[in-house]
Amino acid sequence: MQKFKEKLYNYEAEPPFEIWQNIAKELDGGDNKLASRRGFRKGSKLVFYGFTAAASLIIIFAVSVFFDASKTDPGTASNLLNQSQNILPKQIQDSLNLNNKILKEIINSAKDKNLLALNYEMSSRYGKKYLTVAGPECQPVKISPKVATLIESTDNEYPPKPVWNKKIEKWQQIMLGSTLSPTSTNLLDVVQLSATLDNNE
Amino acid sequence: MQELLYKKFSSKMYGVCLRYSGNADDANDLLQEGFIKVFKNLLKFRGDGSFEGWMRRIFVNTSIEHFRKKVKLYNVTEVQENTIEDTDLNILDTLAEKDLIILVNELSPGYKTVFNMHVIEGYSHKEIADILGITEGTSKSQLARAKGVLKKSLEKMINKAGNNTINT
Numbered sequence A: 001m002q003k004f005k006e007k008l009y010n011y012e013a014e015p016p017f018e019i020w021q022n023i024a025k026e027l028d029g030g031d032n033k034l035a036s037r038r039g040f041r042k043g044s045k046l047v048f049y050g051f052t053a054a055a056s057l058i059i060i061f062a063v064s065v066f067f068d069a070s071k072t073d074p075g076t077a078s079n080l081l082n083q084s085q086n087i088l089p090k091q092i093q094d095s096l097n098l099n100n101k102i103l104k105e106i107i108n109s110a111k112d113k114n115l116l117a118l119n120y121e122m123s124s125r126y127g128k129k130y131l132t133v134a135g136p137e138c139q140p141v142k143i144s145p146k147v148a149t150l151i152e153s154t155d156n157e158y159p160p161k162p163v164w165n166k167k168i169e170k171w172q173q174i175m176l177g178s179t180l181s182p183t184s185t186n187l188l189d190v191v192q193l194s195a196t197l198d199n200n201e
Numbered sequence B: 001m002q003e004l005l006y007k008k009f010s011s012k013m014y015g016v017c018l019r020y021s022g023n024a025d026d027a028n029d030l031l032q033e034g035f036i037k038v039f040k041n042l043l044k045f046r047g048d049g050s051f052e053g054w055m056r057r058i059f060v061n062t063s064i065e066h067f068r069k070k071v072k073l074y075n076v077t078e079v080q081e082n083t084i085e086d087t088d089l090n091i092l093d094t095l096a097e098k099d100l101i102i103l104v105n106e107l108s109p110g111y112k113t114v115f116n117m118h119v120i121e122g123y124s125h126k127e128i129a130d131i132l133g134i135t136e137g138t139s140k141s142q143l144a145r146a147k148g149v150l151k152k153s154l155e156k157m158i159n160k161a162g163n164n165t166i167n168t
Helices: A002-009 A018-072 A077-108 A113-122 A145-154 A162-176 A187-200 B002-021 B024-040 B051-070 B090-094 B097-105 B109-120 B125-132 B136-167
Strands: A131-134 A140-143
Touching: A002 B097, A002 B109, A018 B002, A018 B024, B002 B024, B002 B051, B002 B097, B002 B109, B024 B051, B051 B109, B051 B125, B097 B109, B097 B136, B109 B125, B109 B136, B125 B136
Parallel strands: none
Antiparallel strands: A131 A140
């Protein structure tokens, strides 16, 4: 085996001439490829920086326009919100004032409460069928004039009328015997039910 | 610079390629591929060993890589315990390198690769197994088969030479 190694390890043979030409050509081509790749990388970097700069300018422009508009334009969202916040309580307050006024008229009136309420319902003086009063959480709740009278009559400030006491007592009994519980949405139905029962009697 | 390197080492490296390839066409491809690798990796040469040794490794690896794709090595039974060592080795002295190359190239690609790596380049069976992705046993069995085939070829040559002597 050693003789094989001795003879073959340094064995030399002359390669064909064209091999060097092929190698030289491939090396030149490889350099060109490398050069073109470098050019592409350089070009792609320039494009990337260009896009970055353009995007930055657009963002800066958009932000400046937004802030400028918010300073000068009174119709922007924040201003509208402030306005609505100012307007809404005022409307509610007006409505409540009106309701209070009507309630006082009803309560202080010497006339029969039912009649007054009926008159109110029928009249177009206020253009409203229902009254808006402040709810437990100060939310606007629409109630009929009848219910307003009913509520007011339970207040000790005003002398309770026997007729209303009886109605309330009956209503309480109905409510105790029923699974219905009065809420802001079904209060009118409950009252209506009470009225129907009265009529049936 | 590149051309000078080529001129200095091309014939030696071509010898390596011929040993592994078995034919001139493949050897030409290997030489070209090997030199391109050398030129592209010149900066990686750290000067630890000889430049020729570094370059030779590149060519051997290129050749192995080339034939690894083509050749699947199978484990064969250990055969021919009496191998080339038992044969009359004087004939090896009389044979020219070119004839030995022809003998080696008559081996199948698997035998030839293991024979070249172990006997000529000096790789251990473990290294061969790692490089070629085979077991050490396969490497050993391939080498044994290679030696057996070479022995037969050499014996034929001896007989032929003996007959020629008798005839004369």
